[in-house]
Amino acid sequence: MSIDLIKRILTTISRHQMLRAGDRVGIGVSGGSDSVALLRILQELSGQQGIRLAVLHFNHGLRGADSEGDEQFVAALAGQLSLPFFSARENVAGLARARHLNLEDAARRLRYGFFAAVARDRRIDRAAVAHTADDQAETVLARVLRGTGPAGLAAIYPVNGHVVRPLLEVRRAELREYLNKLGQPWREDASNQDRSRLRSRLRHEVLPILERQIQPAIVEHLGRLAALSRGDEAFWKALTRARLGALLEREGGRLRIRCADLLNPFVNEDPLPGIDFPAEARLAVTQRLVRGIIEELRGHCRQWTADHVGRVVYLAEAGSSGSRIELPGVMVERSFDWLCFSPTDGETKGYAAACADANSAASPAFSHLVELGNPGESTVVVVPEIARRFHLKVVDWHVWRSDTGLDNVALDRDLLNLPLVLRNWRPGDSFRPKGRRSSRKLKQFLRMKRVAVSDREGWPVLTSANMLVWTRGLPVANDFAPRPATRAGVIIAEEKL
Secondary structure: OOHHHHHHHHHHHHHOOOOOOOOEEEEEOOOOHHHHHHHHHHHHHHHHHOOEEEEEEEEOOOOOHHHHHHHHHHHHHHHHOOOOEEEEEOOHHHHHHHHOOOHHHHHHHHHHHHHHHHHHHOOOOEEEOOOOHHHHHHHHHHHHHOOOOHHHHHOOOOEEOOEEOOOOOOOHHHHHHHHHHHOOOOOOOHHHHOOOOHHHHHHHHHHHHHHHHHOOOHHHHHHHHHHHHHHHHHHHHHHHHHHHHHHOEEEOOEEEEEHHHHHOOOOOOOOOOOOOOOHHHHHHHHHHHHHHHHHHHHOOOOOOOHHHHHHHHHHHHHOOOOOEEEEOOEEEEEEOOEEEEEEOOOOOOHHHHHHHHHOOOOOOOOEEEEOOOOOOOEEEEEEHHHOEEEEEEEEEHHHHHHHHOOOOOEEEHHHOOOOEEEEEOOOOOEEOEOOOOOOEEHHHHHHHOOOOHHHHOOOEEEEEOOEEEEEOOOOOEHHHOOOOOOOEEEEEEEEEO
């Protein structure tokens, strides 16, 4: 065992608090040199670190017999080391087609999904994967070439949730030398030689030229740049997370923010009292807020470039209501003074994910029959499609009006034909609120109220014999409003579930 190599790996583990005594660590092993080296190194260190190990292998099924050979090799190696072995295989190509992803991204999603499932089901505390300093350098370069912003330079994180990367500060060549000294074989993936892939060209052509002819320490320098960027990113994330908590609104599976708040997030609050905060810095915060919204919605900003962020900012600055742009995994729509963000690839996270999951089988279209009780009684109608509960209370009209002074929010009970129908608004619906001389399309009222197009489909209305008598945010229908002879009124209130 190389003492220097192990010391540096231990330093990485300690610096980033990757492992704790008593942890059960699942090691992602593909069969390649990096992951086999990680397995052998952690096996050697398991006693010293007080950790228990398991071997995890995900069969991508993309290389036919070679994929089967990889799984058999890893299973045999786990057996030789007397370690538990867990494997899975999924239809990577099918996911790529369904989600319009490249194979690499689809494979990564399924692989990390497998790690998370094993961690949950087998009580594994950490998933260790074998990214190296070379992988870090390749990732930084690839992101620069794709037009990343400062956040993208942070590249691969040493710790990301339950995933840890103990080899992130050592070179691939060192690991192969270590394996050769052990006499430990590994599997070669022929697809890594495919020069049509950007990462392969960076690995086999670009970085070697830079290292030989321009800067021998290019890999170390790019790794240092990533580390410095992570520190900056941590500061910005803390700052923007606080603002998003105050400015971001959640509706179902989507998120929205006022354009003015996105463009000038500190108009009512100085983020760093006593320090001048120039316009350039405010733009930087705006850009970070956009990325923060995407991370909140999808859990990551992969495939997002500085150009994508800039297009969102421009939509907030100059977009017209109803205009929209489709970006990686997200649809962004300008709705009057708001920007609305909706996932387009099925990925949601956090609060947005919980709402999306809860409503996954529901549609904004709904229709519920409503009966009314006697004076003093309430009828409760739960509408899970829009996560609302409606209360229709029958009141003594004269007493209620005397107590409240309100006369445009109640219906005349005796003018209603039961059962009523509580449903969503539909194109063509017309409505004449109390005090207006004629009916207008409800769509016009919703536009006047600046209701987002995406919200209109689930906008609630109450009908009596197919006539609209009530809708959210407007006076009751003129022909069903209380009269001097009215005895019982109907008051409608709604609340979130």
